[in-house]
Amino acid sequence: MQIDTQYLFFFSMVGAFNGFLLAAYFWFTEPKETSNKFLSLMLLALSLRIFKSVILYFNPDVARDFLQLGLMACFSIGPFLYFHVLSKVGKYRADNWFYRGQLIVLGTLLIGVGLFLPYDTYPELWRGPIYRIINWVWFAYITASAFELRPIWKQMVDKERQLAFSETITLSVFAGNLLIWAAFFTASYLSYILGAIIFSFILYLTVMLVIFRKKEVPVKYADKSIARDEASTLKDRLDTLIAEEQLHLSSTITLPKLAGRLNTSVPKLSQFLNDNLQKSFADFINEHRINSAKQRLTIEGKSIKMEQLAEECGYNSMSTFYSAFKKIAGETPAKFRDRISTDL
Known part of the structure; x- marks a missing residue:
């Protein structure tokens, strides 16, 4: 050759x-x-x-x-x-x-x-x-x-x-x-x-x-913002969908999937989250997941294992769950559970 x-x-x-x-x-x-x-x-x-x-x-x-x-x-x-x-x-x-x-x-x-x-x-x-x-x-x-x-x-x-x-x-x-x-x-x-x-x-x-992509730069939008009425309607639909179907608890939820369930486009939902809610998609999902975890810990206390809680809240690894919880709640899940138990 x-x-x-x-x-x-x-x-x-x-x-x-x-x-x-x-x-x-x-x-x-x-x-x-x-x-x-x-x-x-x-x-x-x-x-x-x-x-x-x-x-x-x-x-x-x-x-x-x-x-x-x-x-x-x-x-x-x-x-x-x-x-x-x-x-x-x-x-x-x-x-x-x-x-x-x-x-x-x-x-x-x-x-x-x-x-x-x-x-x-x-x-x-x-x-x-x-x-x-x-x-x-x-x-x-x-x-x-x-x-x-x-x-x-x-x-x-x-x-x-x-x-x-x-x-x-x-x-x-x-x-x-x-x-x-x-x-x-x-x-x-x-x-x-x-x-x-x-x-x-x-x-x-x-x-x-x-x-060579160091970090994804937050999406920058042009002056064409979403109209107030349209944003309000989208927020109501999003809140209802999250509350009724608990989509945030799915480990496979993505921005395109959520946009599809809302019957809106990915760019529009991304713009709404960034401009109107001032959150990235990951932050939005994590906040809902951690709120659900806090509710479970408040109700069930030590009767639920952390591994089970993490999985049922949409996390595939304990480290990701702990990192997200501490970032949003300001303390670890264990400390939150202990504090809630003491307050009660």
């Missing part, structure tokens, strides 16, 4: 390997949000597709079973991107049979074709019609994702405020998908390895963006 070819192989393959690592990171990282699960699955599928492409480019005699695995993974990239975007904008609900049905149908179709029409027996079918169907399904879900991202597109056009960091990352994931799809779709005109190179480049660009 020549030096230039070695460099090409290295930069193509390193993206795939790091994609596997990132997939594992997003699957196991806290908080275990649904959007992270779908992002993990998308990265896994995309990394398998890239891995297959690199191996095939440098070793055309690779086993056909491996080629089939790569193409089956490719079929999953678009759907996982779409459900990741749905989760980020607060529209995905696990109990919605329209979404669950898509996953079931696509999974059944994928497994059925793989079992009854294996690549080893029908290579021409996989290289022709199946390959084209896979690419168009991927593109269809990219298009659907673009449609679901329209509140963020609108925000970019209107320039009412800077995009939040999480919104920037979501757009990067979407743009990367589109570029990689375009690279593979035009593989007959351009180099087949281009998709792998783009994947590595986008992956490292995103990682560097995360690493």
Whole structure:
């Protein structure tokens, strides 16, 4: 293998390997949000597709079973991107049979074709019609994702405020998908390895963006503030939703999910919290969680274990619970419980 070819192989393959690592990171990282699960699955599928492409480019005699695995993974990239975007904008609900049905149908179709029409027996079918169907399904879900991202597109056009960091990352994931799809779709005109190179480049660009982001700057809004009546109505709806459904107690609650339950946009809810309540989303949720914890401690005292209380108040770790409690209440949960017991 020549030096230039070695460099090409290295930069193509390193993206795939790091994609596997990132997939594992997003699957196991806290908080275990649904959007992270779908992002993990998308990265896994995309990394398998890239891995297959690199191996095939440098070793055309690779086993056909491996080629089939790569193409089956490719079929999953678009759907996982779409459900990741749905989760980020607060529209995905696990109990919605329209979404669950898509996953079931696509999974059944994928497994059925793989079992009854294996690549080893029908290579021409996989290289022709199946390959084209896979690419168009991927593109269809990219298009659907673009449609679901329209509140963020609108925000970019209107320039009412800077995009939040999480919104920037979501757009990067979407743009990367589109570029990689375009690279593979035009593989007959351009180099087949281009998709792998783009994947590595986008992956490292995103990682560097995360690493050098010191701290997310509070969102700055333009002069277009929310009207007083609209803000009052939004506050009433938010208070009612929190009181009746106790959404703050869910460990998977996110800004997009809360906006979806309020039937409002993520930018508008973010603006309301920052401008009208003078709170970040995290502070808003933590205040409600700690108030619930204080009520439980006042009523139940030492009969409830701290680990149980933390979990039931939406915290996945005791350290996070203690830090939030002390920040908001000014004392640890244990000291608060002891003080309340003494006062009573």
